[in-house]
Amino acid sequence: MTGADGPRLATPAEFPEMMALLDRYFAYENGGMRARLPFVYDPERSDRHAVVVEDGRIVSHIAAIPQTLSTGTEGETVECWGIGGVATDRRYRGNGHMSRLLEFWLDRMTERNVALSDLGGNRQRYAHFGYENAGIEYRYSLTERSFDGEPIASDAATVAVDTGGSDEHLEALHRIHEAELYRVVRDPAGSRTVFGQRGLETIVYDDGDEPAYVCLTRESRSPTVEEFGGSEAGLEALLSHLLAVLDLNELTARVPPRHPLEPVFARHSSFWTARPHRKVRICDLPTLLEAFAGQLEARWLESGRTEHGSIELGIEDESDERDERAESVRIAYGPDSVTVEPGTERPDVELERTAMTSLLFGMPDRTADLRTGDPFLETALPLRFFVWASEHV
Missing domain, CATH: 3.40.630.30 (Gcn5-related N-acetyltransferase (GNAT))
Incomplete structure (x- = not known):
């Protein structure tokens, strides 16, 4: 095998070869992936696809698809990049291509102050990169x-x-x-x-x-x-x-x-269950909470609570160079308003990235004690969002 070329963005000329790799592992039919997920596999948007090339062929791929989520407040949205098409030719597995491709996209999200990223797939596999179960969806069975x-x-x-x-x-x-x-x-x-x-x-x-x-x-x-x-x-x-x-x-x-x-x-x-909705990664905590400021204020004011206070949230420093900068934000609240501002002091609540996802989005609920210990967190969380399955990347 020759040296690897990448991770890098795919070129328009490489799009057919890239799709052949994905069809082989996911669709089992020629053109299946593009037909089933046309909003992901657009030949005009090869810049949404990163690849690794070895021995003159594309051997690994990950897509990152920007999507804009409505947060439930008029005019309020948050940018979320969906990760999909995670595939490596079986002959080239074990060489770290998937990890490097995902890091490639996480670096780009950091550069662009993207608030969130979401994906499906195995929880344990992606927890290392900061993804955790978030939100809830119900499954109803009808007969x-x-x-x-x-x-x-x-x-x-x-x-x-x-x-x-x-x-x-x-x-x-x-x-x-x-x-x-x-x-x-x-x-x-x-x-x-x-x-x-x-x-x-x-x-x-x-x-x-x-x-x-x-x-x-x-x-x-x-x-x-x-x-x-x-x-x-x-x-x-x-x-x-x-x-x-x-x-x-x-x-x-x-x-x-x-x-x-x-x-x-x-x-x-006749039967129903509640399940985690998506796995998300908080890429930029201040940008995330600023985007959800309207939802946070609306839910706090609707509760009728009259306490005054503030709480500063932060994500713990991580060892990788991408996350050296501090990520903290202060939320101030009173009977008439809620404000979200950049953090200025040591956070009152500082959590590892996946634990912060649990605090803000509520599943798994391993941070319930933190929410019940603060009037604002107890009232305004978890954050609400939903991506219909028809648009899962």
């Missing part, structure tokens, strides 16, 4: 017996999006999605891309007054609703329609906590 009487097919339910051109439903679906409090912010073109991915079926209920939609996959043993929105009556009709028309033994739904349509799933579910 024919979950409904009163037999599920009913609906004449108002139709297949939604023709991704080849204009579509009468796309504008309505985009408008419904953009009204969600917690989501990935996307433009109409982004909605078309998401709804058009291979393996994702989008069904619309459109009776004129109470539209709704669901996006589901049927490629596993348990067909799963991965995105939904709209009216309560429309969603209920769609769930009944799917069970009736698709002749399903079971339908699983991935549901954000506190979603206004969550009661529909709870009403018709």
